Amino acid sequence: MLSITEMSVRYHGLAAVDRVSLDVGDGEVVALVGESGCGKTSLAKALLGLLPAGAEVTGSALLGDDDLARRTDWTGVRGREVAIVPQGAMSGLSPVHKVGGQLTEMLTLHGGRARPGELLERVGLGAEHLTCYPHELSGGQRQRVAIALALAGEPALLVADEPTTGLDAIIQRQVLTLLTSLGIGMLIVSHDLAALAPHADRVAVMYAGRLAEVRAKGAPARHPYTLGLLTATPATDRAIPWGSVPGAAPALGRAAGGCRFAPRCPLVRDVCRTEDPPLVDDLACHHPGAPVYPVVPRTAPSSGTAVAALTGVRHVYRRRGVEALKGVDLTVRAGEIVGLVGESGSGKSTLARIVLGLIRPTAGRVEVAGEELTGRRGRALRRVQRRVGFVHQDPYDSLHPGMRVGALVAEPLVLSRERPERLGRERLERLGRERPERPGRAGGDREALVLAALEAAGLPCDRDFLRRFPGQLSGGQRQRVSIARALVNEPVLLIADEATSMLDVSTRAGIASTLRALATERGLAVVFVTHDLGEAVQSCDTIVVLRSGEIVERGPAADLAAAPTHPYTRELLT
16 A cells, blocks of 8 residues: 655755655554654655655655655645644644534545544544543543544545553553554554554664664564664563663764664674665664663662651642542652652642642641651742752753753752852853863862762763753753753752653663662662553562552562552553
8 A cells, every 4th residue: 555665854965764665555554663863753754745844855655656755735635545643642632622623624624424423433432522622531532532533534544653652551552452453554653662563563663764674563573773672661570671772873964884773782793883784584684683781770679768758648629629639648768769650640740749849738748858848838848849859751841942951950059049159150151161170079069069960860071061952962861961950959859750751762771770870879769750660660669559549559669560469550560
């Protein structure tokens, strides 16, 4: 049905996709997998005519007799012949129109013959959802509506770009099962190889604009990069180590000669550095084998003193009439990583905001470093809040794009009113212009605190890096800058709220290793909020499972993974 031959996509002469050939048969599901920047989204956009102005496409992409790579007029094609479930589709629905109205508009636009209720039924939703606004639906329900919108024109080919990003593990499986049951040709673009492999008929792995491997469902992985992606996917079995692929994919137009994966490959040979391997028998590798990648370290459970203690914490959102937390008790000790796991709406984020002092609980008591948080206001509250560091979920939105790395990390010190020696504007700007001498930590030197925070977060401290803007960093580097910002005030407790959910699987284990080093070396207490139970099993000492505002199970990570007692925990583990 779809035949892509020698397709290349170039931006200002730099190749994002380089001579890719791939087929999608009638009714076949093909997964296109790789890290951010590998070219998979550029290829998907080329199939829909959504590339930005100035992009150049060569090669062909035949959908029947129609060459999508050469098309300039997409009237009657996009939405009818080929449709897309875009990345971030859950937030792409119109917030002011009901679901039924949006489906009716799409059917009218593309001449679909189905009725709105029939489209919803096809994606597993009832007709009662036609009268709902998007904000009244769960994340999984909104994603199903997005899929229904894509099906309105009865397309022959569906392109799904990261259709499960940000969804809970259970909902991810439901959405993928739904997509693969539709019976139409489909190209699913994602960075999550392990999630897609059981659902796709074939998996194509991209790296730096080229295909590294194409394998059929159930066939073993052969390329070192593919094996690295699988190793970097956390398993819920503690006996299976969680590894990371060192380094990062090359920036656009900066791929080295020879095999593009050679700088990161543990099996690299001299020929790999000089000769680019062709794709032969669906594999582009000079030296296939089973590489060994670094794994996330584990330590014995901490017996340190209690850093944070929550007793009987209850919270009700009165305007919505929702009881988000129902009498939660939780203790986090120095040097311990506690994984807070649960689906969307379980109360994880509410609990994190309460510990941060951003929400006052309806009832209960919260103590941080022996000081009660719940009854404090103003300066007294801020003094306790500075003992808690926070790492945001999205490293792409949490850093000011116009500030340099040095200034970003130093900013929390500037905002700290209690410190007697605040960084002046000139010293703050100097952190972004030049590398200062590295004085000792004694004496409270603020520049030393910034450099120490960068080093603890696994980042370089040289002048070039301090001068960079967030747009010049990879996703993993941005998140490490966020960690450095959280560390610069030397907190006793760190809350990481879905800190890896927006990152490639190849970099997640590296962030988890950094958190482990901070807990071990600094005695930092860490609350790791995640919807990925496998990630919690691999990286945490203790796991707390939340559901509907209640703790349904807690215990050491190894014990909980081996013998869960609650049915909900068992469902998350499957």
